[in-house]
Amino acid sequence: MTGVLFDFSGTLFRIESADRWLRAVLAESGLTLPEHEVTSAAAALEAAGALPGGASPRRVPPELAALWEVRDRTAAEHRAAYTGLSRQVPLPDPALHDALYERHMTPGAWTPYPDTADVLRGLRDRGIGVGVVSNIGWDLRPVFRAHGLDPYVDAYVLSYEHGVQKPDPRLFEIACERLGADPVKVLMVGDNRQADGGAAALGCGVHFVDHLPAAERPDALRPVLDLVDRR
Incomplete structure (x- = not known):
């Protein structure tokens, strides 16, 4: 991967x-x-x-x-x-x-999930490219910068900047291209099975988490590191 x-x-x-x-x-x-x-x-x-x-x-x-x-x-x-x-x-x-x-x-207005920083840092340590693919109408980069997470993100692909919404595969394709990664060697992690599941059309693996308050979801992202290590 x-x-x-x-x-x-x-x-x-x-x-x-x-x-x-x-x-x-x-x-x-x-x-x-x-x-x-x-x-x-x-x-x-x-x-x-x-x-x-x-x-x-x-x-x-x-x-x-x-x-x-x-x-x-x-x-x-x-x-x-x-x-x-x-x-x-x-x-x-x-x-x-x-x-x-x-x-x-x-x-x-935003709080990172408790394991967000550790997982992004773990991917960087493993040499894995990280992209953020979001259906959104504004620039979320300042949120990542303010919370000290921007150094761990290699590419941001935001729907409003491309006029394309998930689950349209084109948005995931742009993200893979920016990472220089073959889609079959990429994992998409999201909370919406319809929107984020669109990455599967390109051959990406898909892993889902539940959209819960941060205090109720302390470690749902950590399995991502295990998935990367196994593939």
């Missing part, structure tokens, strides 16, 4: 909770709401699927359905899809919907 590709959200990093997300934006905006209104709005935002990287929408409004299917194709579509979901929830200031979207792109 010469390369390992990783998904971002739910695989290497976990987004903050909807409650923490909303409270951070309210604090930054200088707004104070009664506690019951904060908890109610956070729950409604979560149910709406408004937090990128968080829970999926319980229901996508018909007027957003077509956009939702292509949300990771461009930065504009990503923002429009998620702020559209957010706007299903009444907030005291309409500007909060854009502020929430901006917040989720900050490094402080």
Whole structure:
């Protein structure tokens, strides 16, 4: 094996909770709401699927359905899809919907899984190329830099930069090319069986992890090192 590709959200990093997300934006905006209104709005935002990287929408409004299917194709579509979901929830200031979207792109909104650094470091020590392949509408590189993980990533292949979403094999093909790796010698690691499973069409191996809060998933990435050592 010469390369390992990783998904971002739910695989290497976990987004903050909807409650923490909303409270951070309210604090930054200088707004104070009664506690019951904060908890109610956070729950409604979560149910709406408004937090990128968080829970999926319980229901996508018909007027957003077509956009939702292509949300990771461009930065504009990503923002429009998620702020559209957010706007299903009444907030005291309409500007909060854009502020929430901006917040989720900050490094402080993301936490690496407990074993992320050790696994990426272990792959670097083994001489294995590492790529991050993400369906996303913004540049996640600053998140890796802020958490000290950028030195372990050789290539970032982000859907909005190529106009292609997983599971389209073209996105994985670009990643393999950037690593200079034959796809049959590459392992794709992700949390979404449909999207990340698209790598199998190229002949890549695929390994799945569960999208759980960081505290509940301390070592799910460690088997990747065993898989690399066995192949």
